[in-house]
Amino acid sequence: MIQEKYIVLIDDEHDVVEAVSEMLELEGFVVTAFTDPKKALRSLTNTSRSVVLCDVRMPSVDGLTLLSSIQHRAPQVPVLLMSGHGDIPMAIEAMKLGAFDFIEKPLNPDEVIAKLDLAQLQALQTLASSQSQEPTDSAAIETVIIGQSKAMETIRKQVLALANTGVDTIINGETGTGKEVVARALHQFSRRQTKPFVAINCGGMTESIIESELFGHEAGSFTSANKRRIGKIEQANGGTLFLDEIESMPIAVQIKLLRVIQERVIERVGGNELIPVDIVVVAASKADLAALSDTGEFRSDLFYRLNIASLNLPPLRQRKEDIQSLFRHFVGQASQKYKTRPSTIYSEQIQQLSRHEWPGNVRELRNVADRFVLGIVGDGFDLQTPIQDASETEFAFEKQMEQYERNVLTEALIESAGNINDVSSKLNLPRKTLYRKMKKHHLDKDDFKVT
Incomplete structure (x- = not known):
């Protein structure tokens, strides 16, 4: 909704x-x-x-x-x-x-x-x-998980349904699709919302480092361990532990994590005391954990123990109708962050955004929004401000109405991915009238199709 x-x-x-x-x-x-x-x-x-x-x-x-x-x-x-x-x-x-x-x-x-x-x-x-x-306020979740596509509407419903079950969950999705945003939403809309949300990225850590990060250690357990250190799992007690890039976790640490998930107790490195923990584990992966478990690159017992529930985030190129609302949201955030007035966004710019394939997904779109607000050019895709005639800046009433009509057509074409039947129904326009107006504004339905 x-x-x-x-x-x-x-x-x-x-x-x-x-x-x-x-x-x-x-x-x-x-x-x-x-x-x-x-x-x-x-x-x-x-x-x-x-x-x-x-x-x-x-x-x-x-x-x-x-x-x-x-x-x-x-x-x-x-x-x-x-x-x-x-x-x-x-x-x-x-x-x-x-x-x-x-x-x-x-x-x-x-x-x-x-x-x-x-x-x-x-x-x-x-x-x-x-x-x-x-x-569980559905109005509130729309300000956290943003998007008008059916895919994101489904994700929001799944998050609200899962949030209060207390089950461990895997979030699957390409890099930059917003897995941590969804993980935080699972925590925010649960009864654990006042307790800690603790995140750790498992990528690029050696076995000894990630073990110490997760489980903590006792003083003297290794050379540089001058005092006791509380690990991420213990910090998350009562709340949610988010394990990003769990596919990168060393096998030996996976075995110890499995015990935590099964028994809800930990032992600090160098210690013998069993410490009970009350946590919900949310893991995120950009790889296919089921395939990795089949080849022995990921513990199958850990996969099945975590995979009580799963959420699959689609890449941005498969939900281009969400680009406009996401971009406007990021522009607003960037304007507040950099203390600038909100930048005007033109329909031609939204159309330009929709033609891009977004290999970096939502994260890449956020970066483009930051550069747009700051008025700088960076690496990768850059949004260029449309060049306007001096006469167009006068905004005569007729010119404004023409521009508005073009904006309405453009956004309907974006949301419908160039499907003329959908646009005709959405705008309540006969197809003949729709084609005439598209020709008038130099709009081609093929430019809006999702490939």
Whole structure:
């Protein structure tokens, strides 16, 4: 189930309210519009899940006064301000006082949608934080495991179903597909959420190092062991132990880990005391553990003991409809991290992202988002800002509507992987009309097919 996006739109001009409402509703937002800011304020409560988009200057109230009133009535609601050029100083002052952002008029549809998506994400994260006592909140999990594809919807359901069972789990997936994100979600949405989540990467460690890291050691157990050290397994007591790249774990350590999983006790290196541990083990592998166990490269008894449940993460190239939501999310994170204003994302850039095969998966997409926000060129795939004519920056109403129509078509083609029947049904357009509009905007369905 896709989380609905609620917008409270406030502007004293009826024409603006109608045009912006239509634009946002076509984009999938649920819009409640007001020309009276006092009525809009009364509609908000401390449980509202909305984002407010309002004009800075209205006859009965200015942006700073309205912002203050919203913050007192519904402090968790993000507020975006629409400002004419002359009102930008007021909008900047409002941001200092806690407004999420401002958007300069005349409105650029791409910029409006991008910033509303970021504000909606903040609203959901605030809601998830305030409802942390409800770990199975499906709305909250959509802010953790992001994606609109059927594959990711299935993953979210599986995580919520598994989280409170307390069973050990294997997460399978290529490098960069988000295995640790899913592991953390299994912990976050379980009854163990207040206990430790302890992660260790098994790759590149010698047998002695990983044994000491996992089990800890007693003072004097080897030359440099000057004092007792608590291992990762013991640190995770009561919570979740995440073993990344478990396929790299030496066989001798696998044998000792098997005993821990079977008996839930450990012995520190150099010690004789049996220490009970209460843990859930989540292991991740980019290799086929079943095949490795068949060839003796991985202990088959450990594999079967861990593989009570398994989650299989698809590579990003197989779920390209998730690229847009992931990229917008990463751009938002990068903007907060580097303290920059959220960058405007154009439909042509989303189309460019969708054509890439993403060998580094979600991790590579995150890196591209960071470079996009910083405006730098790095190794690998780089997103180039589309070049626009000077005349296009004027954003006349007709030009905005043409651009918006192209954006809607582009995003529907991306989500449907170029399937014309799906696009026609999604947009409720006859195929003949759809083809005519695609030709008008120079869009080819083959450019959107997933290969």
